[in-house]
Amino acid sequence: MKKEIKIGLLGCGTVGSGVYKILEQNAESIANKSGAKLVVKKVLVKDKNEPLAVDVDKNLLTENFEDVINDDEIEIIIEVIGGVNPAKDFVLRSLESGRSVISANKELIAKHGEEILATADENSVDFYFEASVGGGIPIISPLKESLAGNKITKVMGIVNGTTNYILTKMDQEGAEFDQVLKKAQELGYAEADPTSDIEGYDAAYKLAILASIAFESRVNIEDVYMEGITKITKEDITYAKELGYKIKLLAIGKQNDGVELRVHPTLLPQEHPIAKVDDVFNAIFIEGDAIGEAMFYGPGAGQMPTGSAIVGDVIAAARNINFGAQGRIACTCFTQKEIKDRSEVESSFYIRLEVLDRPGVLGEVTSLLGKQSVSLESVIQHGRSNSTVPLVLVTHEVKEGNLNAALEKIKALDDVKEIASLIRVEDYN
Amino acid sequence: MKKEIKIGLLGCGTVGSGVYKILEQNAESIANKSGAKLVVKKVLVKDKNEPLAVDVDKNLLTENFEDVINDDEIEIIIEVIGGVNPAKDFVLRSLESGRSVISANKELIAKHGEEILATADENSVDFYFEASVGGGIPIISPLKESLAGNKITKVMGIVNGTTNYILTKMDQEGAEFDQVLKKAQELGYAEADPTSDIEGYDAAYKLAILASIAFESRVNIEDVYMEGITKITKEDITYAKELGYKIKLLAIGKQNDGVELRVHPTLLPQEHPIAKVDDVFNAIFIEGDAIGEAMFYGPGAGQMPTGSAIVGDVIAAARNINFGAQGRIACTCFTQKEIKDRSEVESSFYIRLEVLDRPGVLGEVTSLLGKQSVSLESVIQHGRSNSTVPLVLVTHEVKEGNLNAALEKIKALDDVKEIASLIRVEDYN
Incomplete structure (x- = not known):
């Protein structure tokens, strides 16, 4: 067993600094579980002189990815840069060089998961990405492990906190969409350019990832039908309530005589467990042939919750390094199932x-x-x-x-x- | 990589037959994930002539545990007999002989978990027990893996379906305890002798297991304060409602300046995620320093849900056998924390x-x-x-x-x- 396992952290923004904080503040417990002390050896940043949200030893900082990948002591690389470029290149090169990689990058995984997982497989290392869906909520690992005995027939989730916040406030305050969006932007719950959230792109990336795992079949992002929440009016919310429903932006994947994939506003019966999930919270509901139904609820974003999911993956990767079991849980898209015509x-x-x-x-x-x-x-x-x-x-x-x-x-x-x-x-x- | 991994199944009642069914009906997917075909080689039953709830090849049946433990091909043993004796002896002997063991036995684990996990550790094999708490709900694995970066400060759950059913019906129908218990017994939701459920023993076993893992500190069953639901009246439920609460039997563990452990009826604000969990469903709510709050919801008992959790553990054990990584996730009680005086x-x-x-x-x-x-x-x-x-x-x-x-x-x-x-x-x- 190794006494220490060294980590390279790519990116130290909101999520990266959360990861760093957690590794520091719970170091002893994390070392006990990992079987080795986990030590951040290099931190890749855009500008070494920019202040960080966490207190990092200046000597760890670098602006050059080559400094990370050429450090032979580093065995685990965490990618929290976001976006496809240069993250994709960094992830692939890290895997090719024999490092296990942890990523929170939903867009990268939804678009290039197949290539990335194949590369991890060829190099017998781990690629883990629990944080890419549902923030801190454990869902990818449960689907690949605890629920692995099930044929999953449905995965349905509130996987975007911004739109859930907006719909909740429209419901509670009888307000119109534009009005609530503005307030959400002021509070920092919505971005200045909210397109990715309100038009459903963010939820579609997450559904592509979830459904690929749940149905053991590769889902391309183009296969996901997508509709945002911009056309929802307070009038519709009122009628929905009268009829016994709530309106939620849902990511829905079903497996019946084909695979269905869609992200859209949905009227959901008020008594459904997911209908009760409000504000920025996320929840993923699944149906399986053995378990019946289950739901996983928690914070879908944020520095520390997302950091929690990443550190969980880092501990799993460290355990695998110490047991020589890298690649223990690889890609689970074993077959290619047909996508149903709309x-x-x-x-x-x-x-x-x-x-x-x-x-x-x-x-x-x-x-x-x-x-x-x-x-x-x-x-x-x-x-x-x-x-x-x-x-x-x-x-x-x-x-x-x-x-x-x-x-x-x-x-x-x-x-x-x-x-x-x-x-x-x-x-x- | 092995092509086949052989299993010995101890017990083929409700849960055992669920395990057998799942292994049959999802065999291909399970083999893909495990890296090996999982084959049940021996099934221990009390009486070979008693009919089973599942169609098992008669040649696999035996009434003698020695037939199982002496079969050198068997690498994983599933214990679904229940109770302490003879289950404890079977589990310990299985571990000592180098088999990985999966168990759903909450009483055994709550009372003898320390000895069992130490035995697994000494023999470098796995002892997994996801099914012992919350039926099919993944909670033990998430606590040991995805949430492993957190200091968990609270674990609180509805972990007994019988009492949740009774309290839900008392609430919905304005009925008294005795009346609803009788109906629950008729429907098969409560046993003829309901003591273990309604007096809180079942929930206390589960809390001892959950809290040991969440707080990384051994909890003895005697440390759990316990109060059942027999004294709850419809009058109290009505007043609780008027005050904005629901009454639930909760298992509560907290870690602050000491560890608190208690099972008792509780007034919970109606807006709490757990307060919305009704009927026989279970849910476990956790608080951690990184994730904030999260909840895991699903069926807390039953043939197929419990079977789902067991098969998930079997797949994990099989993956470890194939990667030579047995013992990868061992006992996580790293320290002994003080139990707070009541x-x-x-x-x-x-x-x-x-x-x-x-x-x-x-x-x-x-x-x-x-x-x-x-x-x-x-x-x-x-x-x-x-x-x-x-x-x-x-x-x-x-x-x-x-x-x-x-x-x-x-x-x-x-x-x-x-x-x-x-x-x-x-x-x-």
Whole structure:
């Protein structure tokens, strides 16, 4: 057994400094578990003169990746730079040189996970990435280990804290999207350019990673259908509540007669465990043929929670080094499963139409839906007015292709002024 | 790498047959992950002629443990007999003979975990026991791995499905304990002799296991303060609701200036993630210095969920055999921490007194509490009556010693007829 295992830390921003802090403050317990003292030997930063969020010995700092990779004592490299370049190059070169690598980089893994995991495999080293999904929440390791006996049929999560915060506040305060987004930006819960969060890219990266592991089949990011939350109105949230639902941005992966992958706002029954997860918290819900259902809940981002997940992976990699068991848990995409065509995907839908308040509108609409075998679970029609009124419908499960065909015809009706909202509904069996 | 790894299964009741089923139905995926085909070679049963809940080749069955331990091909032994004897002897002999052992036996591990883990260590083999707490929910592995970078300060769980079912139904149906227990027995959610569940023994075993791992310090079952749910009335549940709480049987471990360990009915704020966990479901909530808070939710018992946890452990043990890494994750009780004296433990309390409806009673009671530095957060006093009326108090945090001293004096007051209920309150910060 080695007495010390040396670490190279690539990046020392928010997450990197969290990792450094945890390794310092819990050093003794971490050494006990790892079987070796874990020592950060080099820290790659952009500018050595920039102040850091954590107190790091200046002698460890370098601006040159070559200083890290050429340090033969370093056995584990942590990548917390983010983005694809230069992170991808650094990760691949680290693996090729025989280092185990830990990364929190969801975009890199969603886009290049296959190449990276193959490289780790060829070099008999570990590539771990628990922090890439759900921040501090253990989910990748449970899927690859404790739940490994299951055939996972569903993985569904709130995996983006920013959008969950926005939807929670819209719900609690009856506020509109733009208003809450602005407040979230002021509080630092949303970035100045919030596109990646509110349009669903961030959640889509995480779903690609989760589903690849859950279904043991490589998911490309292009396979994920994606819809953001920018069109959600307080009106929809109010109707959803009246119908017994909450609206959440969900990442949904299902395995039935094919694999379905989608990120979109969703009406979720209020009694579903995930519907109760509010604010910036994340949660991942899974269904497996042995366990039934399970949920993992916690903070989906932040310096220390993300650091927690990375340090957990570092300890696993250190254990493997000390036992000569590197590569013990490798890529689990054993087969390539078919991605279902979107028109074949089945879901229930919430539809809000703006219609002229004339007798017979509801009849016309339901008749056009019926011709495409779309039946209704609920209808809400409130108020009387000279102008348009909302007509809210919730369908039973229907193939998207059938619904879209019906909606084309409904849109053409004289009395229908607008299909104002179309949001998927996820049932809780 | 071995092509096959042979397994001996000790016990083929509910859980054992679940394990067998999962190993059969997901054999290919499990082999992919383990790096070897997992084959059950011997199944120990009490009576070979008794029918089993799963279709097992008769040739695998034996009534004699010696047939299992003398089969040199067997490398992993699964113990799902339950109870201390003969399970302890079988587990120790299996480990001593160089087999990795998986067990779901909470009583055995809570009482003899130290000896068993030391034996595994001496023989450089694995002893895994994910299924012993929370059924299918991954919690032991996350605590030892993904969350290993944290100092865990709190572990709190609903770890007994029977009592959670009873309390949920009492809450939802306004029914009394005896009535719901009877129904639970009819439905098979409670045993004919329900003592172990309703008096808290089952939860105490699980807490001893959880806290040993979370706090890295051996917990003896005698260190766990234990109180069951038999005295909870529908009246208390109603008052709790009025005050914004739910009553749950919680297993609570805290690490502050000492270690606290207790199993008791608890008033939990309705917005706490654990308060929303109903019916037979379990959930374990943790607090750590890096992750903040996290929760793990799922089915706490049952053939397939418990089988799921066991098979996850079997796969881990198989991976270790194939990588020559047995003993990779051993006992994590690195230090022995002090258990706090009960009189020093701080908690808030819900107190229901039956008092004579006379002016001045509330004043007398609060004055006696005040002398012991017990201050109040809420008071409920309803109704007027010629006989006794309930006086419900919720205190701020107080040392149990101080509260007990005040209650001794309150009990002696002429106007106080009874201290009808005394239930701890757990805040959500």
